[in-house]
Amino acid sequence: MKYVKYIALAAVVPKMVFAAAVSLQSVEVQRIEPCLEPLTTREISQQNEIIKPDPCAPGGGGGGGPYGPPSTPPSITYPAYTNTNSIKISWAASYGNGYPVTYELYESKNNGGWAKIYTGSLPSRVLSNKTAGKYRYRVLAKNASFSSSYRYGNYSLINPRQESNLYSKYPTTMSTLDSENYQFRTVNSAAKTGLKRDYPEGQSSSMNTDEGRFHLGNGFDLVRGSLKETCLNVNHPDFVITQTPPYQASTFDISYVNDNRHLAQLLDVSSSAQIGFSTDDFNLGLSGEKERYVNSVSDETYVRYVVKVKNRREFWSLSTPVNAIHPALVSNVLSPNDDEAKADFRERCGDNYINSVNIGSGLYLVFRFSAKAYSYQEREAAKAELSLAIGDVFQAGGATDSSSSFTETLDRLNVEVRADQIGGPPGVAAGIALNGLNVVDKYNQFVQDTNPSNWAAVDYSTNNYQRPTVYNAYAHSQIFADYTGSQGPLAQMRRWLDISVQHRERCDLYGAYNKNSPTQCHTSIGEISTAMDLCRETRNWDQCVHPHQYNTGSLTTTSPGTYLLGWLSTNVKKLNEDTNTEDYDHHVYKRSLNVDDRTCLKNSQCFLNPYRGSGPGIGKGFDVFSYYYDNPRGGSRSYSVYPQHCARTQVFLDTGNWILADTTADWEYSVRVEGLCPDAEDFLVIP
Structure with a gap:
């Protein structure tokens, strides 16, 4: 099964629920009455189980029961994208006004109808065995008599990765490797590491005992930036680990x-570890x-x-024999010009192996x-x-x-x-x-x-796997999955990773100014992740392409969808600084004038910078420079931000009884506004 590519770029998310992630909010401690639900709670395992009314709850309004609904759950949170077949839905607790609350969780797939998938008192639910698709969730709270309004979440793309169970495919080979590696680990030192380890599908959990550590010879997945299992012949006499003083202490x-x-360079982050x-x-x-x-x-x-x-x-450094790969893998897994064999070897062994540290x-x-x-x-x-x-x-x-x-x-x-x-x-x-x-x-x-x-x-450093001598007549790429080249999956992954960094920079900046990031920021996360997944998984490398050539797929057709890079450049806009200065000269002779001036940035999508400004505009994003002000009988000047991209200056100029007093009223001034404007700007692609 190939990865399904999606287009979820036109999703509309209500502003009231747009949030990248919201932590659970605390609720008021409820007083426990004798007839109320006990403190311990349980999950309801059957999706369609009917919740019977609490016999102790008299009902709405008549005998002391709930007189109104509980509050709507303040938030609902789940990943925008996942490449597993499970997803965790969490929501913030509702306030029940002193009465027990249960929740109903609903699911919609591919913009279809809503189906109730959970009823219970817990504020989260893990859903398993999900198939590929675009999902959305909503939740409400209930007491004995009433229901709250729904709290809706954003769209989530679920795109389960294709995994091959090597232990079913090569039971003897995998068992032999695990046994020998286990013996090797018990007598050799291991280095602590922050690298993540990917365990092959089907491996016994008893083998997964060295998380957070690695041994020289461990495989390494360059594209995912993770450790794999040792696939070298650790029992060969020429498999030797030596220790010397470091070159640069x-x-x-x-x-x-x-x-x-x-x-990334300063923090020693390898390109393979920047996974988006x-x-x-x-x-x-x-x-x-x-x-x-x-x-x-x-x-x-x-x-x-x-x-x-x-x-x-x-x-520490590792020396290996000429035929370093374990003979069982050479005999039973590696096969020239066999894409499945290449994928199976890479799933177990990665692209390289760690040879020094x-x-x-x-x-x-x-x-x-x-x-x-x-x-x-x-x-x-x-x-x-x-x-x-x-x-x-x-x-x-x-x-x-x-x-x-x-x-x-x-x-x-x-x-x-x-x-x-x-x-x-x-x-x-x-x-x-x-x-x-x-x-x-x-x-x-x-x-x-x-x-x-x-x-x-x-x-640490890594080495390429060397061809077994039995395959010397074949090129390296005919034996192993080839990640190399300017158009290879590692190079393409770096380009997509850089795009994901730019995406985060653009979208996070809205939050820095206390603004909700646009809906397009959310819907495009899954699309970028899908493109990267095609580069992560060996069996999908034929679809791992340059961002200039990538089109999103469709849920119902195989025809090309949207040119993602172009869509991102147009819709995920970059906030750029913008300023504007306007001069005003108001003069009144023997009469009055209502002044209502607005000094604005270039369009209504802009907003004034709340961290800038001076005088009456301090913390509002504007500066007012008054050159002359004479207002004998008028009102006081006022300053505000309205709408979000404008500084509004107001005053009532009035000469009053000009026969006995000043015959003129004047206000000569200028306003400078500073803010940010979302501009369509091309995402930069690594050459």
């Missing part, structure tokens, strides 16, 4: 972050390197510096502050100030004692510090305060308390 760097691509930003990635679990990248990615309004230290203590410890500190409230000149000055403060504290590769000037700078610029560690004393990075005021103390603790008991892999 310690490194220390302080770097300004130019953009998110540069950030669909919510499904978080559900499936992130590798350590991807997690530190995702946590530090931000829009371009942030100024960021990275402090990185690595202490390398041991270097430096172990020790590493600490990554990302200092950042929001520049939304600064002009360009102010931003540059603040950036220089932070750089100088960091440099003064972290001198010559180490941290000095905490200084009041450093903490004062962090506090005044409202600097956040995001920390991540590889090895070292557990919990140091997690213990660094977000405002960074204890960062120096924690840094010194990390350096001082690193020891052999907490070392981990700080660098």
